[in-house]
Amino acid sequence: MPGWETALWVVFAVVMTAVVAFSIGAVGYMRRENRLYGAEQKLWDTLARTGQPADGVLRGLRMHPGNMTRGGSRGQTVCAVVLEVDYADAAGTSRSASIPTFIEEALLPRFQEPHKIVHLRYDPRNAASVAIDRERTPLELARAS
Numbered sequence: 001m002p003g004w005e006t007a008l009w010v011v012f013a014v015v016m017t018a019v020v021a022f023s024i025g026a027v028g029y030m031r032r033e034n035r036l037y038g039a040e041q042k043l044w045d046t047l048a049r050t051g052q053p054a055d056g057v058l059r060g061l062r063m064h065p066g067n068m069t070r071g072g073s074r075g076q077t078v079c080a081v082v083l084e085v086d087y088a089d090a091a092g093t094s095r096s097a098s099i100p101t102f103i104e105e106a107l108l109p110r111f112q113e114p115h116k117i118v119h120l121r122y123d124p125r126n127a128a129s130v131a132i133d134r135e136r137t138p139l140e141l142a143r144a145s
Contacts, residue, residue: 033068037080040101044121044131051121053133056087056097058116061108070102072140078102083111087120089127097130104140 064080072078083099097120103111110116119136123129132139 030068033064033066033080034070037064037068037100037102040099040131043129044134047121047123047129047131048133048135050123051131052090052124054087054089054120054122054130056085056118056120056130058083058085058111058113058118059096060084061111069105072102072104074140076140077105078140079105079108081108081111083118083132085118085120085130087122087130089122090124093127095127095130097128099130099132101132101139106141107139 061084062082064082068080069077070080079102081101081103083101085097085099086094087097088094111118119133121131121133
């Protein structure tokens, strides 16, 4: 085999190794980000039964830096956002929370209104454990049957 052909195969091997390593890293990053923003849904599932209700005031909404979206539970597009919320617990103590979650694309303008009231559920033993009350403040639109 000529030297140039060996060099070509070495370059090909290096490039393909880099492509595979980058792909594995990208998939790992996407999974981690999806898990971070999806954790609020799992917390809501628990707090819907055991959590205390609270009304919060939305201070701000930040989109995911990479504008991450995915398919929602009903086939629509949901966007990864962080909601900055102020609320008071049952004792009247003022609290702040940053809630990473997914919101349906069509509902985003509702969450960009200044000082919007959002309904929350929090853990009475850990008031920092907060989720959006999806029964009173939906994050996805109901679909027609």
